[in-house]
Amino acid sequence: MSTPTPPPPPSPSPPPLQGNYSASPALPPTPGGKVIPPAPAATTSTPTPNAIPPKPELAPLTGFRSALQHTGIPRSVLLYKPRLPSQRWMIFWSVLGTVSFTYYYDRKECERIRRETIERVQSRGQEPLEGGSLGVPRRVVVWGGKWGGDEDEDRALRYFRKYVKPYLVAAGIDYHLPTSPLHGSITRQIHAQVLSTRRQALGLESPKPHLDLPGVLSPEEVRQKELEGGVVLVGRQSMKEFLEGLRRGWMGGVDSWDWEKEVENKLENDGVFEERVESVNLPVSVDSSETLTEQHLVDPAATTTAPSKPIGGLGFLSRPGAPPSTFSMGMGSDLPNTPATPLIPSHYHVPPSPLPPQPPILLLPFVNHVGFMQIPQMIGSWFNERRRVSAGSQAALALIESRTRPFDPLVDLEFDKGSERFYNKAAKELPKRIETARKDYYEALRPRVEEARKYELGQREMTDEEKKSGKVWRVDELKEERKKKELRWMGNQEGWEIVRPESEPTWDQRWEAWLNVFDLPKNGEGPDK
């Protein structure tokens, strides 16, 4: 403690001398019960000088104390007066008491809100299911995007499970929680779903085989159930990703698209695994290490032969809507579409109008405090659990009771904007970190590729280490490993471009009066306020 300690409090005054029972009865009780101060002259006037000076006379007890005087209760008990403890003890107890009470009150409120909300919705869970045991209950889809700067991708969904799920369980509503391990995973999943719906509607893709069994819904019924269900978006990052996914799905073309294949195509011919020309084999390996350090990430093939493009520019591929360079034209868009393009008439690519109805959206506010600098907020939120419980219960009520209103771009695009200032430094430096990781990886990869190739060509034996572990890396395995890494990097880069605080949520003028959101009660309404 650095605060200056106050001067020690004056030691409490000694209690009045007590316990002289023998002396008190001898004293003549003064009329009116006045306290007789011990006369100082009395000691000096004693005739015997050696006698012990008599103890000062005690004040006679009054009131009920005098009645209890001879019952054997010690005088100290009769005269007990409670006193406040010392200043330091006071500080200690009041701090301890405040903190514990704040915590206790908070959790009690949480308990109350939970109980009241569950009581309110419970009757819905106890209605008989339409369609008997083969009926399908209402089902919502919950999207919780990764929070920037947090390696734990399950945070948003855990928030949902803690603060909203209990009410859905009570109300008998099923929920589906797709995982989204990377930034932009929601965008890509929504994109793929919408695209497949569109392609099936246009007859470009065969629909899923429909089983004609009891309990299996027809596609129309499935669609109807989806619309009755709803979509929960946990946090602003999920909303941004979701809207971008809708844009790519509904507003883009209907060429078949698969993200992994797209990445594979980008990687296929970038020359990292290209065979070198034998004659320049040795000098190249020396040169290229220098070029790498200079230009960060240069395709090793750039120094040799072949269609060469710097890998360092891969960032542009991940930016949505970025004008494709020659490289991505060659690799990314043209090649995969070549078989499909001639078959699709151009008017198929036009977005459908009007857009088919979408399930209503629940916007659930969510902030994730990560990092050392946000410890005060974490402590604060620990004592204010009831705010989140209350927000969760209100969101759940809006969802369960299906109160909807049209999506208002002026209000809803600003949803939970304050949460974005809590992205920490690690989140904001993600592109830079990915670049560094990529550079380091490719630097380390080149010798590994060469070793693997030499081994495969029979130009070298297993090294001691490889003999010990019994494992030799093959070129194909390296390719696979690199693809996995690039999927993560490219996915995260692309997603972060959508999610980062500077970029606005996607919106299209044609979306007016298309989307619906669940209407959260204003402050001051509802049972929890």
Place this chain on the structure above:
Amino acid sequence: MSFLFGGGNRSVEGSVDPAKIEMAMAELDMITDVFNRLVTSCHTKCISSTPNNHRYIEGELLKGESVCIDRCTAKFFEVNKKVGERMSAMGNAAQSSGTFGR
């Protein structure tokens, strides 16, 4: 699988291979056992969790119960699968090393 049990040369018309019958019985026992366990755990969880929790108050399945049973069944099979995988991995390891899990 007949080559495994020597069924190939013994397969006379009309006769049944007792080894196969035994296998089928074991399989059936296993499936019945899994099913019984599934029913017990999900019934305990979803239908009769507390006696005053509207147990069998309606003739029809309730919404809450339906959701609960759906999820309970899915979870049961998922756990079953994971445990099975782990057990078979341990079994393989035990076969190759000769000890079980150490």
